[in-house]
Amino acid sequence: MTGRRFLIATLAASAALTAVPAYAQTSEQIGLTQYGEPIFVEGEGLPDTEGSEAYDVTELDREDLIATGSGRIEDALSNIAGFQQFRRSDSRSSNPSAQGATLRALGGNATSRALILLDGVPMSDPFFGYIPFSAIAPERLDSARVTRGGGSGPFGAGALAGTIELTSGDPQSLGAFSGHALINDREETEMTGTLAARLGSGFALVSGRWDRGKGFYTTPGDQRVPATARARYDSWSTQLRGVAPISDTVEAQANVLLFNDNRTLRFDGANSSSEGQDASLRFVGRGDWAFDLLGYVQARNFTNVVISSTRFVPVLDQSNTPSTGLGGKFEIRPPVGDAHTLRLGVDYRKSDGELFETAISAFTGAVTSRRNAGGTNTDLGLFAENDFKLGALTLTAGARADRYTIRDGFYIARAADGALQEETYYDNQSDWRGSFRGGLVYDVSDRLSLRAAAYTGLRLPTLNELYRPFVVFPVTTKANAELTPEKLEGYEAGIDLTAGEGVTLSLTAIDNKVKDAVANVTLDDVTRQRQNIDAIHARGIELSAGIERGIVRFNGSLAYTDAEAQQEGADFDGFRPAQTPKWVAGATLALEPAEGWLLSATVRHVGRQFESDQESDALPAATTIDAYARVPVGDRFAIVLRGENLGDEEIVTRNQGGSVDLGTPRTVWAGIGIGF
Template sequence: MRTLTLRIAFVLTAAVGAFGQAGEVRVIIRDTAGRQVVNAAAEVKTADGTARPCGSMAEGFVCRIEPGERVSVSASGFAAVEQTLSSEALASGEMNIVLEPAGLRETVVVSAERSEARLGDSPVSIAVLGRVALERTAAPTLDDALRQVPGFSTFRRSSSRNSNPTTQGVSLRGVGASGASRTAVLFDGVAINDPFGGWVQWNRISPLAVEQVEVVRGGASSLYGSGSLSGTVTIEPRSTREPFAFSGEFSAGTQETLSAAGFLGTNYRSWFADINFGRLQTEGYVPVSSEDRGPIDEAAGVRSVNLSGRFGKRFGESGSLFVRPSYFSEDRTNGTPLQRNQTHSRGIIAGGRFERAAGKLGTEFRAFGGTQVYDQTFTAVAAARDAETLSRLQSSPSQNAGLSVRVFTLLGAHSLGAGFELREVRGSSDEVGYFGGNPTSLLGTGGRERSFGVYVQDVFAWGSRAVVAGSVRYDCWANSRGLSATRSLATGITTATIFPDREEDALSPRLSVLYRITPELSLNGSASRSFRAPTLNELYRGFRVGNIVTNANADLRAERAASFEGGASFARGPVYLRGTGFFTEIDRTVANVTLTVTPSLITRQRQNAGKTRSAGFELDAEFRISRLTLNAGYLFADSRITEFPSNPSLVDRFIPQVPRHQFTFQARYAARRWDLGLQGRAAGRQFDDDQNQFRLGAFFQLDGLLNIRVNEDLGMFLAAENIFNSRYPVGLTPLSTIAAPASVRLGIRWK
């Protein structure tokens, strides 16, 4: 008996001794479906609250753990986990951690409000699309993925794959857009809105290169200045902390579509680098409806290439520096033999971030610049659509450069920030005018814009129940060297108009409040003023779409908006609900106003069109149960012209291209070896023109994607867009153009 007792005591002593010693443990991280979670981070939390990173390996991490320490694991889209090492894990040398999907309130907003905050702690309306949601979207372009956010819309309903880039201006909450966006789109902290025209070339960024997209709905000029009149879209680029990481995707499908994208990242000691590349080509489809189609109508498609890299160095945990060069090129067919456009752009971003002490004092900056050339042909099409002749050849070169600096700190319950931005844009439009198929004139227009903005921000946690966020920004800008010159090729006579230099400024405040009635139920409200300065394109460059000519206007002034919103949110377990009512009034709205109408030509001009108003509400819902995730959203927006002194007949007309009703839903089911995603969106009627004569009917579109995992790294997918082949109208000029037919893609994806 004594011998048995001694043996038991010896075994227990050995076990306790082993557990009391430091050991290396392999940490394996998987999701609830048993799949490995990529791009996770693991660290060891010590007893005194400090942390040290774990070493990465092919299938997880290696952590050296002392007695009393815990392993902390986090990953985008998942709830963070802290776990104490068990004696079994120490004995086996392996620790398995399962990550649960994060509730919507737990998603981290990295930069949408220029400060880190949990989504549930933000008093403004923010929609988030993570990498998992993007990977389960059937569409291969970012703009089509973002159409799942209620209120997000481009100038026209059609995808960026099949439409002119000048129709891809973005707006939120029904304020409307022309070619220029009323929403700023940022990538890595720098606006990617076209510096000359304000539209967005969505093919510049492959979804594979994106970690997360945050959509701030409501005026945000108090932080981002001009362009954020209706909100801000912040795109966080993908990165990795692993020694080596690669992701790639290739697909082929109908309409002679080929798509390829890749991400390559590496870390060596304190150095890091990553490269993103993408290629998309599609023959497209014939956009003109069958009843209006003629012999000259052909498919509208695109071929594009994007390439960007990030190369930098970390300085311990205190900061980093990087440089990001980029290149983008695309060639488009626009539906007839002679209508073409192409873009070539090059850019560079140099930036960094430094923190003196965690949360105490830090700064980050971006210096950026780029060049671009946008070329386009315009034609006049015969009424029978059996012939077309050149009417204009146009080349629009532009250059831009800028700098932004932000300083931030924590002071008690206050998160403080301040910064400034400056930018210069130079642009021109060089044209050859044609008549009867022969060149008749040379036209050159252009100018410069210099802008400067400075802002301050305070986010105050008032106890455990309330969050108060306030910010104010002052902007000033100047347009100079505006010129329009025309030379007749027949006579050699040149006429020139020199536009006077001019300056404007704007003050943009915002105050937002969040109050938690209970841990599950919160109320929120916000009031702000915002603005949008006219682009050089609106001031100096005209354009033609079909038989509609839109002239520039060098006398345009900045749009000014006042916005108010209020709502409530509820979160409990797997359920999240949010409802927000909003009211936005825009003064001096820039609109394409019809001047004359003839059977063969409609002439419009950009004008400050009095006042417009967008009022309504939005609803968001999310429900998660086991492996199923359901999202739905609805937007009601009553958007009208409320004042127009120069043309009172337009008062109470609906704002063009804005439906009153929008509905979206997404469903994702993740099994161990496969997953399925469905995306649906619907919109009510809208009008294509300011006089509400050209009505575009309601529509519904359903997309789906099935992904099958061959192994941990390799998967195959089948994507189907417009499953029910809904050929809804996207334009009426008065020529009727329609949406793309049903299409499928088959592809492979590595990690």
């Protein structure tokens, strides 16, 4: 089904929501009544505990997520200094498998070291570990809560560099109907639509988004050849969500996310696709024994065609990479007195997948081999955490035990005629790993708080890192089935200050070390391999500032991180890890001169970084300016204007031996927004 047809079908199916009489009821009329009190569902998980303030936490509201030049969730998150993907390109002009997300300059490869949750469900791909950013539409969200560092704790394994918790919106935040249709100066289009309705005491919503464009040339003009292609993209996604009370204290939440994303990168025929079907069911209890019970299943797939950069014909067809994510979480908070908040729980995740690919001769076009590789990873975590409020002092401490397995790994290669070339079955790995976290917050006054924290965490190598090699000409990166889990040790201390009415400042000093970090290690000029190195050590400062005065709002963020790769005896020992800048900064100034108006401008700076572990092939620093404007026309319509990279800064996203890719050039969008 094409993106246009899918979006039309989504909106048509959801039109029935507007006919539900309950939607016209007032908030006082909506809801079941128990003992004279109305019941209202929240559509969220359990509230954050007071102990979470011991960690470096930033919250983005709905306007922060929407008011970006690109309309992409990754750009909204980039307003928090320290957030980065493996490469500087966004989810329209990169290979999906390179969309790993991390925080605190703990990068080095394309896998996510930050855990991204959408309504409690991990969004990372079960096989690759990348984040399907094109499927996460900012206009569907109510908020994002970003915890830099903080360890695994109750979040689950994978929260190595931090956790990003995304919460979907409801009829109150999204409105009965909302959407927009935009076109840019390259005649690319973006269409969204969301319908939401109150159904008795609950609500239901359906949302669709379709992005399509011919893209821009990622290849510099002096490197283009007749086979050079624009970064074409065509993606759609839809979300179905229903929330209903099942008692006076318990609500059920059901979510379905469907998406499909197709892209072209560098050369004609170099096409990739990713698709997914995610479903989850969640029960949240808000009584004396508060609890959160979540179960989910994910079906994902990825395809990719590699084109020779010398003969411009297919040399590798990664035709099928089916994978499944299966898991859940149960957390309970027993009533232990007003001074304590006790959290007990268990979580589980299973990632299963395999790769099917065909190698092709660049000279004859004949198949040279067919390869199949894959395996299964599992993690079972048990956690306990307690917050203790003692006057102006809040203490928090928690422990976690993870039982992980890396099993059933294999690699099989056959010649074109079916003759066996290689067949390897890898040894299973399994172990228990413990992790801990704790911290304190001391409220010196109503305006000043001091905090400190220490924590550890765990991340399993992905099936991609273990079993799938890949090529970005001229470099081949080999897999490594002997990789072991990464382990985090982190310390931080910070100050949170309210300097005046609507003025907040936050300063955090960090010392984070990832032991046995998985990195793409250079073996020779054209070969790398994923290997566990001794550590990636990052020390630095994170500064945030916010101002809200009348119609003016300002948010700024800066991070300086001195990071180094550590491997005794290696030539890269002491070098900066690949793809990790020292300086990252961003600032947004927004004006809301009247009801419904929003005018904002964002400046971002990313410092110089390197393509590989050898501190070679530099990616120069880049400073970009984005803008957003929403001007109401009547009560329900608005003119929407957006600008990306308005200074037309040259953004180098890849540099391998002088073969360069570029990021988004100056792009201007205009269209109509609607909201009821």
